[in-house]
Amino acid sequence: MMGEHAFYVWTAYGLFFLMIAWLVGWPWYRIWRFWQTKSQVALSALPLHEKKH
Amino acid sequence: MKNNLAAIKRWFHLWGAPREFYLRSWPWAIGLGAFALLFIGTGVIWGLFFAPPDYQQGDSSRILYIHVPAAVLAQSIYVLIAAAAAVFLIWRLKMADVFMASAVGIGMVFCALALATGAIWGRPTWGTWWVWDVRTTSTLLLLFLYFGMIALRGALLNTQAAASACAILALVGLANIPVIKYSVDWWFTLHQSATFQLTVAPSMPPEMYMPLLATSLGAYFLFASALLLSMRALVLEREQQSAWVAELAARKASSRRTKP
Numbered sequence: 001m002m003g004e005h006a007f008y009v010w011t012a013y014g015l016f017f018l019m020i021a022w023l024v025g026w027p028w029y030r031i032w033r034f035w036q037t038k039s040q041v042a043l044s045a046l047p048l049h050e051k052k053h
Numbered sequence: 054m055k056n057n058l059a060a061i062k063r064w065f066h067l068w069g070a071p072r073e074f075y076l077r078s079w080p081w082a083i084g085l086g087a088f089a090l091l092f093i094g095t096g097v098i099w100g101l102f103f104a105p106p107d108y109q110q111g112d113s114s115r116i117l118y119i120h121v122p123a124a125v126l127a128q129s130i131y132v133l134i135a136a137a138a139a140v141f142l143i144w145r146l147k148m149a150d151v152f153m154a155s156a157v158g159i160g161m162v163f164c165a166l167a168l169a170t171g172a173i174w175g176r177p178t179w180g181t182w183w184v185w186d187v188r189t190t191s192t193l194l195l196l197f198l199y200f201g202m203i204a205l206r207g208a209l210l211n212t213q214a215a216a217s218a219c220a221i222l223a224l225v226g227l228a229n230i231p232v233i234k235y236s237v238d239w240w241f242t243l244h245q246s247a248t249f250q251l252t253v254a255p256s257m258p259p260e261m262y263m264p265l266l267a268t269s270l271g272a273y274f275l276f277a278s279a280l281l282l283s284m285r286a287l288v289l290e291r292e293q294q295s296a297w298v299a300e301l302a303a304r305k306a307s308s309r310r311t312k313p
Contacts, residue, residue, distance in 0.1 A: 003106065003111065004111050004112055005111055005112045005113040005177050006112065008113055008116065008173050008176060008177050009101070009112055009113065009116055011173055012116045012119060012120070012169075012173045012174070013097070013101070013116075013119065015166060015169055015170065015173075016097075016119045016170070019123075019162055019163075019166050020093070022162065023159060023162060023275065023279040024086070024275075024278070024279055024282065026283075027279065027282035027283040027285065027286040028282060030286035030289075030290070031285055031286045031289060034289045034290065034293075035289075035302070038293070038298070038302035038305070039302055039305045039306040039309055040306075041302070
């Protein structure tokens with residue numbers, strides 16, 4: 001699609017793809033960050049002999 | 054009939070419990086996301102490369118394949134938020150508030166996209182980025198309602214009070230939806246009338262109508278998937294002190310520990 005209004009069309013579609021990335025990526029990141037923090041805390045709460053390092 | 058009602062009630066109770074919701078929603082989020090990818094991918098490729106340009110608007114008409122779904126979703130999400138608000142105010146269901154809080158952000162993004170793509174389409178078609186037309190102005194008001202709900206939730210520290218305030222705002226703002234929907238019929242506006250009508254055959258040819266239908270369905274699937282993901286994140290953040298979250302965290306930590 002390289003017609004007369006290519007700039008307008010690609011700008012609009014660019015925004016659309018950014019929106020999809022944001023809608024899916026942000027909650028995904030929040031869940032990942034939550035479990036990263038939680039499992040770090042749970043790991044640090046384990047007795048010393050159960051830890052690998 | 055009685056059995057059906059009992060089954061619906063059981064289903065609501067099951068999905069209304071944060072732990073059950075978290076454990077059961079994952080395959081649904083992935084499945085709905087796959088459908089979204091399929092429908093949006095098909096619609097976008099079709100709309101950009103295979104659909105014919107409009108005889109008057111030229112290639113800028115291709116923007117409508119994303120503008121229309123964004124605008125439809127911005128309104129549909131608001132109606133769903135208002136329904137969840139009513140459920141929350143009547144039954145005080147915890148998950149109804151989680152639904153509201155998660156859907157507001159998604160609705161806001163769809164509404165902002167509808168306004169932005171409308172402006173981008175308007176520049177080559179109407180010769181201006183913006184007009185104070187009833188349809189565009191009432192959609193801008195919808196965006197402000199979304200902003201308002203987000204700001205209200207952020208301003209109140211008490212979660213219950215914030216949820217109630219947002220629910221009331223959502224119900225009051227519902228009056229704006231028929232204004233957006235019927236503004237093109239009630240007033241003389243620059244904005245064109247409805248693209249989709251359930252009772253009337255489409256005025257567009259199928260090669261233009263089908264990609265629009267595909268992106269619209271895809272947008273609904275995208276919303277459902279993003280909503281489930283967002284609700285999962287919020288459930289975790291709100292329930293972080295619960296025993297089931299601690300149990301899941303311990304399980305994850307132990308699986309990390311046993312990894313080589």
